[in-house]
Amino acid sequence: MAKRSSPNAIVDLIRRRRWLPAVVWAAAILAVSSYPRMALAPSMFPGCDKILHFIEYSILGMGLRYWSGGGKPLFVLGGVGFAALDEFHQKYVPGRHASVFDWAADLAGVLVGFLIYGFFMKKGDDG
Numbered sequence: 288m289a290k291r292s293s294p295n296a297i298v299d300l301i302r303r304r305r306w307l308p309a310v311v312w313a314a315a316i317l318a319v320s321s322y323p324r325m326a327l328a329p330s331m332f333p334g335c336d337k338i339l340h341f342i343e344y345s346i347l348g349m350g351l352r353y354w355s356g357g358g359k360p361l362f363v364l365g366g367v368g369f370a371a372l373d374e375f376h377q378k379y380v381p382g383r384h385a386s387v388f389d390w391a392a393d394l395a396g397v398l399v400g401f402l403i404y405g406f407f408m409k410k411g412d413d414g
Contacts, residue, residue: 296356309350313369316343320373324382340392341399344370348400358405366397 347366355362370393378385 305354305356309347309354312347312350316347316373317376320377320383321380323380337388337392340389341396344393344396345400345403346396348397348402349404350400351397352401352404358401363397363401366401367394370394370397 344366347369348363351362351366352358370390373393374385374387374390377383
């Protein structure tokens with residue numbers, strides 16, 4: 288029989304502060320993407336920025352997996368939605384632009400980070 292999530296389980300996740308790493312990292316992503324175009328990463332080669340997008344969103348994916356307390360796919364959708372909103376937000380930041388390719392790198396990062404965290408954590412640590 289499938290395990291159902293109860294309101295008490297959600298309150299417990301919040302109470303244990305499992306949300307903190309993902310929320311702090313998401314705030315850091317938003318803060319950096321709010322700056323006008325910066326030379327944070329020199330373009331060493333074409334697509335270098337996509338690797339950075341992938342890495343930053345992989346970290347977010349790991350935080351979301353930790354927060355989910357057991358690998359709930361809804362948290363992946365939350366990360367993908369956040370990435371889309373971040374790209375949309377950049378459309379209105381001077382010197383930046385929204386890119387579907389950046390969003391694709393973000394999406395891949397969230398998914399891979401979510402899966403990596405689940406793969407390397409002991410059964411008891413993931414939920």
